[in-house]
Amino acid sequence: MTQASVLKNLDEVRAMIKRHKLNDYIFAIVGLIALMIGLLTLLTLFIDLVMDGFERFSLEFLTNYPSRRAVNAGLLSAWVGSLLVMVVTFLSAVPMGVAAGIYLEEYAPKNWFSDLIEINVTNLAGVPSIVYGLLALGLFVYILDLGQSILTAGLTLGLLILPVVIVATREAIRGIPVAIREAAYAVGATKWQVVSQHVIHYSFGGILTGVIIGMARALGETAPVITIGALTFIAFLPPSPVTTEPPFLNFEWLSSGFTVLPIQMFNWLSRPDHAFHVNAAATGALIIVVTLLMNGTAIWLRYRIRKNIKW
């Protein structure tokens, strides 16, 4: 091979490298643009909401009940309702979802029946939320006679996020190296010991992330909660869950009527009076902030917990 041909060859190689680098560059820019479109849209929406609702941001907005006068109207019954519904959602969806995820991943035999369940769980995650609302109206409100209560709403939203929790749990469990399980079995651990002391322990961060993302979704849901008959005007709080007299716990709040943040926002938005639209914007901004905080916490927790795990 002459020197000239080597050099020529080298030029070709260089040109190729240059071309591929350009492709790299182009893809990075396309990716960045795609990301920016999503982020900027959200940011624009958020800033718009904040600008519209700005004048209503105050402590009174959180401590006042709804009112016919927009300036005096507040979110107290709505955010307390949202909080209590979230408690029920958490208590119903998380233990069930995590247990189902662990069972499917660790215990279930790999056969057609498990495949069928798996397909159904994945499908459920994509069912429109209004369908859950209709199901809940028939099942919880009329058949089980739970009424249009916090319990019904919490269970409905619990069902809604159940697939999310199951899928997240399974993903988190799959991330644990097989060697860990084998090591545990090697020293004589039973299956339950492996699951309870290792699998759950190491997948905790991932499960938590899934749970929080699911809860954030449930917080913003409107359609199923309207379907089961959430109220629009409610100027009192449900009975307190904790009392000063023994047994210190009170479950009456479960059967209380309620409203939630997105419904209050929807109601204000459909008013003729523009002053109420300001309230709606402020509520929207608040929901976005809470959702962002929840998702942020999820990311932070995952980071913290991963850092502490040393295989």
Added chain:
Amino acid sequence: MQSKFVKALGIATLVAGAFSMPTAHAAPEKVIKIDGSSTVYPITEAVAEEFQKEKKTKVTVGISGTGGGFKKFCRGETDISQASRPILQKEMDICKEAGVQYIELAVAYDALTVVINPKNEFIKSLTVEELKKMWEPAAQGKIKTWKQVNATWPDTPLKLFGPGADSGTFDYFTEAVVGKAKSSRGDFTASEDDNVLVNGVAGDVGGMGYFGYAYYEENQNKLKAVPIVAKAGSPAVSPSPETVMNGTYQPLSRPLFIYVNATAGAFKPEVKAFIDYYLAKAPELVKEVKYVPLPKHEYAAVTAHWKALKPGTGFGGVPEVGVKIEELIKRIQ
């Protein structure tokens, strides 16, 4: 471990405190449940707000629409149902079957307002006959421009906006204009959110829509209200509180109702107190939330009717148009 427990206990106490404060005096729970029309909602909301400041009774108000409200009411789930049209035959039958008796009370007037785009210069007024031509079922797919309604109007596309079929406003408008409740063409833009209708008409030169007067009043800079000619030869009348009160805005001014569950045994004393309060405060509060109050003598008649506790409806299950309140009450005796 110890400190964690103490912390948790501290938080629990704080939460407990926060919740128990407002309900510290919660003796036996008294809750009045109200649901129904979103048109009547602002009035009930105002009354409920004031009532709860004075009495310990709790009041909840939902907005399932007039039809949705009656469904719950006839199942005995609510104490009071708000309605922007009278109870229909089908609903009367369901209530009767369930043994639910009700007292019909008119609480305010509203003017169904027909609106067009402010850039629309050729419409000065509309007759009911012309409205019927646009909205009747036979117009579906056929009447597409203003010219097809009246040859003297230009060939602008006619874009119609109206409330959805579950709305009492829809029922009343179709009864008043087409002559039969719920009988309407289906190819118009329907929304339960009146602000969507406002923006639809405001954004289309050939747009036309109808909704309650309050939505027009708040959006006068974006919309034009059309004066209505009731019968050939009569003058065109614009919607306003005055024309509604003096009875000249016909046939689109409508009474708004509440229906009270008066079934023996289910009739709670707190509901009675609430209605007493409602009727006493209505003249003042109705005006504040931008509806038209009934004239004094009509409130007096409604109050007398309430005191007599006569169940039933003054309508025969048909949303009859243009009946006087006193005439309605007389029919129930």
